[in-house]
Amino acid sequence: MSRTARTASVAACVAASLALAGCAGESGGAAGTGSSTLNIATMTLPQSLDPAVATGSALPYFQAVYDTLIKREPDGTFSPMLATEWTYDKTRTHLALTLRKDVKFADGTAFDGAAVKANMERFQKGGGASAKWLADLKAVDVTDATHVTLELAQPNPAMEFYLSDAPGLMANPKRFAKADSLKTTPDGTGPYRLDKTRTTVGTKWSYARNPDYWGKELPYKNITISFFDNETAITNGLKTGQINAALLQTSDQQIAVESDPKVKTEKQEFDFQGLLLFDRDGRITPALRDPRVRQALNYAVDRDTMLDRIRQNRGRTTSQVFGPETQAYDKKLDTYYAHDPAKAKSLLKQAGYAKGFTLKLPRITAIVNDALAASLQSDFKAIGVKLVWDTLDGASAVQKVFKDRQYSGMVMNMGQSTSDWAAADELVTPGAFNMFGTTDKVTRKLLPALKAGNEAEAKSAARELNHHLVEDAWFLPFYRMSYLHVSDGTVKISPQSGMAVPSIYNYAPAK
């Protein structure tokens, strides 16, 4: 054998062995293994597995090990989970729950009314998002092991929604005494248990089916949730079957994955992107006090072009902050502010700002990419408004925007709740996203009606409120973004109403 031939054969052997090693690594690693293991990829990193810190997009990490009191079905309807029945009294301030019997936590402790009370009180003390959601909860009365009543200071129409979300997650109260014990060793009644031997906190969480689960077992024996900090890796993992299911938010990765004939996709519109105008009282930017100025900004924005350039038309333009699943939603409001720079200029002139003004906004590049930053700047410039971006990292933005209240608004991606009250409470009630506490005659009248009125009153108030917010230009929404639930072809994913990511119950082997 000549030297060249020898070299070639050695090279071929090395390549073959590496290729074989590749195959071995794939099947032994994260590759799809039918219905035995479901590998989910996510870009959400949970703070811990203690339900006290559970939040929206991290919910699947928790749903695997903790059940909620009420289950939210993919279509948004509520069904029994740890609570088999729930009824309000006439005043809608007492919510009586009947709890499931014979449900046990991992250590054998029985789940009962006392556990509900302990969990609720712990959420309230925790200070996070769940504490805010449970702000109306005055007391939890435990009648007996299977009956509790949640006493509310005032009616709250979103309570069932909350109990199907983070504040509904039930942990073993025996573990509450030791402050950090649930963080890495969760203890719930859920369909899976954390497999600590195969879990690397921060990168991959492995769950194994709970052999003592009270309910119908989910289709997969094991579930892993892996954290990635970019969608490129997720897309490649989906294409090679190393990841079975994931949510892709960016349009370029959606396009990249759609070209693969093997993958299955499911669209969902959940987040809207828009400029939340906080400064409606004109404390930082006096011009914004005048509704005509806010309307002018809305007319100035060319939403169709933005959607086309920034998201390759993956989404739907809108002028309202309420999502299509709410009672408040009115399709006509999606097109309320058609692009009309002349009308915008005229409104500015009427408001006394014919020469325009300067608007300084924070920019987090993960949300406001170059195309979006340039697009808004040029649209505003066309009506004489100078938009100045102040580029911040995520951590500084939280500080400067929400604590120091340095800006008049912020471009954000906001989830659209299916609950009218939850959406209104987040955006309109004085609080984090109405940080200057703007109210007016209409909101003062409609918010209580939306919260405490009967079904018909609440519906009417929600619609009226939505119209008012759009007409008075409280916000400047751009579009609802299309997200893509993608599977490698082996999994059927059902999008979850009210959540950007599917619940852990929404995955099944594809037929």
Added chain:
Amino acid sequence: MLNFIARRIAAGAVLLVVISFLSYLLLSVPHIDVGRQLLGESASQSAIDAKNASLGLDEPVLRQYANWFAHAVRGDLGTSWFTSEDVGQAVGNRLPVTASLMLGVTAVTTVLAFLLGVWAGVRRGAADRFVQVLGVVGYALPGFLLTLVLVLVFAVRLRWFPAIGYTGFTDSPSGWLSTITLPVLSLSVASVAGVSQQVRGAVIDALRQDYVRTLRARGLPASRIVFKHVLRNASAPALSVLGMQFVGLLGGAVLVEQIFGLPGIGSMTVTYTARGDIPVIMALVMLTVVGVVLINLLVDILIGWLNPKARVA
């Protein structure tokens, strides 16, 4: 020699303290409201204050640093603020991933760069021009582009290697090899390009020395002159560059780890720095300083071993 090593380690320890102090100070300057980040925008100010106090963030920065230092010298690097991981464990879990990459790249670079460099330096002519062009192309090729092409061709299309993820060596040596091959290749190109040029230059310089002419005159075979005498002398500058490349790999590892979804130190640095997770960032800074000190020490010892002239008294 022992004295030299002890002095270098002592200097390294001083450096570690100084850098840890400066890093802590720099990280504390932005006054990031950690409690608000942890509890969310809607949390009450009292809950945020309580959270910050529970993390010791209500104390003056100097006291915070003193607390951190007192625990760190006892081996307790604390707990991540944002993921509740034990920091020592978190870094330990990710270190093998990045260490595999760095060692892999160093091994590939050492072999290929020395082979190419010596070949070009000794043969000159077309071989030299070929290696020089290769060097320029390898250096100029954008790392992310090469990485993306490698993953798309060899992982997504041909399925020779996994596109994402890492398998530990102890779990499966073949799995380990398959998961690090493409990342190592993509990181090695620029590294080989840089070091091979250094080796080439050093070999050409060494070949011009009088002792080489003498050795040739004494009739020693060319291969012996090159591999025993020239390479020894030419290795010192190449090793210095290799050492610097090794340290610089940490930066390159960030991108490669992200594209290959490798849970290593590089991607960890980006994720945790963006959140301002001081306990984790401090551990990563310390790890980097220790790495740099040790590598420089190792390079000096190696150079001394190869070239007696460079040995310290």
